[in-house]
Amino acid sequence: MPFLRVCGAFAFDYGHSGAVVFWVVGVALSRLARTLLVFCAAAGVGAGCHKDKESLIVVQLAATQDSSPTVVESVMLAATSGRTWTFKPTSLSLSTVPISFGLYIGAGITGRVEIGANVMSKGGGVCFSGSGQATINTAGETVPLTIPPMSPSACVTDGGGADGFGSGGSRSGGSGGGMVDDGGFGGSAGTGGAIASGGNANTGGSTGTGGSAGGAGAGGNRSGGTAGGAGKGSGGTGTGGSSTGGAGMGGAGIAPSLRTCREFDHNIVPGCVGGSNRVSSVAISPDGLLVATAGNDGRIKIWRFDGRALTATGTVLTPYAGPGLAFSPDGTRLAAVAGTTVRLWTVANWVAGAPLQGDGSNNDFVGVGFTPDSKRVVSADQIGFAGGSLYVHDTAGTGLPAFTQHVIDEPVAVAVSPRAQPDGSVGVVVTSWYGTAAVFTLASTGGFAASMVIPVSANKAVTPAVRFSPDGSFFATGADDTVVRFWNFPATSIAAMGADIRFGGSVNAIAFAPDGKTIVAAGTFGNPLVGTFNVTTRAAVGRYVPAYDADSIAFSPNGAAVVGGEDDCGKVFVCAD
Numbered sequence: 001m002p003f004l005r006v007c008g009a010f011a012f013d014y015g016h017s018g019a020v021v022f023w024v025v026g027v028a029l030s031r032l033a034r035t036l037l038v039f040c041a042a043a044g045v046g047a048g049c050h051k052d053k054e055s056l057i058v059v060q061l062a063a064t065q066d067s068s069p070t071v072v073e074s075v076m077l078a079a080t081s082g083r084t085w086t087f088k089p090t091s092l093s094l095s096t097v098p099i100s101f102g103l104y105i106g107a108g109i110t111g112r113v114e115i116g117a118n119v120m121s122k123g124g125g126v127c128f129s130g131s132g133q134a135t136i137n138t139a140g141e142t143v144p145l146t147i148p149p150m151s152p153s154a155c156v157t158d159g160g161g162a163d164g165f166g167s168g169g170s171r172s173g174g175s176g177g178g179m180v181d182d183g184g185f186g187g188s189a190g191t192g193g194a195i196a197s198g199g200n201a202n203t204g205g206s207t208g209t210g211g212s213a214g215g216a217g218a219g220g221n222r223s224g225g226t227a228g229g230a231g232k233g234s235g236g237t238g239t240g241g242s243s244t245g246g247a248g249m250g251g252a253g254i255a256p257s258l259r260t261c262r263e264f265d266h267n268i269v270p271g272c273v274g275g276s277n278r279v280s281s282v283a284i285s286p287d288g289l290l291v292a293t294a295g296n297d298g299r300i301k302i303w304r305f306d307g308r309a310l311t312a313t314g315t316v317l318t319p320y321a322g323p324g325l326a327f328s329p330d331g332t333r334l335a336a337v338a339g340t341t342v343r344l345w346t347v348a349n350w351v352a353g354a355p356l357q358g359d360g361s362n363n364d365f366v367g368v369g370f371t372p373d374s375k376r377v378v379s380a381d382q383i384g385f386a387g388g389s390l391y392v393h394d395t396a397g398t399g400l401p402a403f404t405q406h407v408i409d410e411p412v413a414v415a416v417s418p419r420a421q422p423d424g425s426v427g428v429v430v431t432s433w434y435g436t437a438a439v440f441t442l443a444s445t446g447g448f449a450a451s452m453v454i455p456v457s458a459n460k461a462v463t464p465a466v467r468f469s470p471d472g473s474f475f476a477t478g479a480d481d482t483v484v485r486f487w488n489f490p491a492t493s494i495a496a497m498g499a500d501i502r503f504g505g506s507v508n509a510i511a512f513a514p515d516g517k518t519i520v521a522a523g524t525f526g527n528p529l530v531g532t533f534n535v536t537t538r539a540a541v542g543r544y545v546p547a548y549d550a551d552s553i554a555f556s557p558n559g560a561a562v563v564g565g566e567d568d569c570g571k572v573f574v575c576a577d
Helices: 032-043
Strands: 009-014 020-024 052-060 070-079 083-086 099-107 111-121 126-136 142-146 226-228 262-265 279-284 289-296 299-306 310-317 323-327 332-336 342-346 366-370 376-384 387-394 401-407 411-417 426-432 436-442 448-455 465-470 474-478 483-488 506-512 518-523 525-535 540-544 550-555 559-565 571-574
Touching: 052 070, 052 126, 070 099, 083 099, 083 426, 126 262, 142 525, 279 323, 279 332, 279 559, 279 571, 289 310, 289 323, 289 559, 323 366, 332 366, 332 376, 342 366, 342 376, 366 411, 376 411, 387 426, 387 436, 387 483, 401 448, 411 465, 426 465, 426 474, 465 506, 465 518, 474 506, 474 518, 483 506, 518 550, 525 550, 525 559
Parallel strands: 052 142, 279 550, 506 550
Antiparallel strands: 009 020, 009 099, 052 099, 070 083, 070 111, 111 126, 262 571, 279 289, 289 299, 299 310, 323 332, 332 342, 366 376, 376 387, 387 401, 411 426, 426 436, 436 448, 465 474, 474 483, 506 518, 518 525, 525 540, 550 559, 559 571
16 A cells, blocks of 8 residues: 655554545545545655655554543654654544554664654543554665554643643753653653653653653653653753653653562463473663563563563574573663573674684683673683683674683672773672672773672572672672672672671572662572562562562663563563552
8 A cells, every 4th residue: 555645644544344544634534635645655746745765664553452442632652763743633543453653754764763652532531652663774664563552541631731742841851741641752852851750650740850851752651661762952940851861761760569560471382381491581671672581492582661561572582591691781782691602683683793702611601791881791601610711702803702801719690880980990790609709890991900709608609699780889699598788899898788688588680770779689488589679778678479480680771660580481570560
């Protein structure tokens, strides 16, 4: 079917009868008018029809199966490129039957583009929101995008204008507004910001601190949500965003209570019928839109993530033999342990690069991470009683290590600081099977400038969990002795920093919330266990018991969700309020 373009955007609705109903800036067209416009699009004539090198994203929206058909008053779509579209059709319903909207995304734009959608019912009583991601490989191409079915929720408009979308804000911060239940869009042209952690949830922010800026991306969820791409506004004092802009997820949201969790299947065949499969690693992309889960089935499964639910993209990567999985901080690469090598994929097209090699001894790798500038990959292998080796590879290199460092005790996990020190150096910690942590400083010019071995477990328990704080000023370790401990970085003493956290079970994995105020631990003590704790007070905050032992864990970039892998039946859980 030819596409048509009139004054910015069009939409077409495949109705129950199979007929196509076109929408152009809210006006239903007669058959004759549609014919003329189709001719215009096909022939490329007229000032409004010809768009050189503008890519077309065809966005498909639908409601969940349990939703009743809802008469639509307005539809707002926003892209991380900074463009927004608003439709106010005279006769349109949202139901399980998909509605499609065609969006010209801008000349020359390629790569990943997230589209956020918010739909408000007639009268503003019910709202739907969601988001999805399209990849434009070549400027000017047409790309389909199906946003996962959206659930209805009550609209809240006290942060916005009469139509429920709010004023959106300008590139300088603006008034921000707020859209509906899920926080609204981050500003009509750039950095207005989503509501995130500022203001009251669902109100669009009331004091000007409503979430990070970001592009015009989807406003996210009640606890923070995504705010879109990287905005650079100058601030302002409005009610819808912070001053500096940010990348992807819209500010640090409130950590989940762990009272609302859902399970998903990594296995090809859902459940234990698909095999006794341990999901030993999970990773979330820096923009919060993708989740990777990796299991001992040798597969890395790529999911789309809306902040609450996982939707399989259909992309599966091999090989994997971990643990060890990480997105680069700039979101362009995914690294995974693959036995005696580390593999890299380019996220835009999932093309694999040359395997990263060790020292030729064919020892198994046990962990991987990126330096904050995304230019180097740090990994470790295990020799046995002789210890192991720590490697640094250049992402643009040949696959051979640029630097190698011996580790005294046999490694079990690796952590790389997300924040460089003032001199450009980066912290690296390798924990062992014998309750120790080897602390290194990776110099900005390459090589390891300093090291210290810290006994992190009094009874030399295996320590599979290690993670740096978001600001890189300290790190935490978790061991089979059931304790989470904290340590200063740079390390100047073997003494722990402050009180311990008594998890109550073997600690398999830990992760910090983006604001550094909460840490989540995953493990087991006879029964599976996931718990969140206040970093300052060490007090327990939330608790979740998954179906099987929790083996891996990650916080979403906005802090509003945790995603974890379990050690049986390929189960993955998401906790988000």
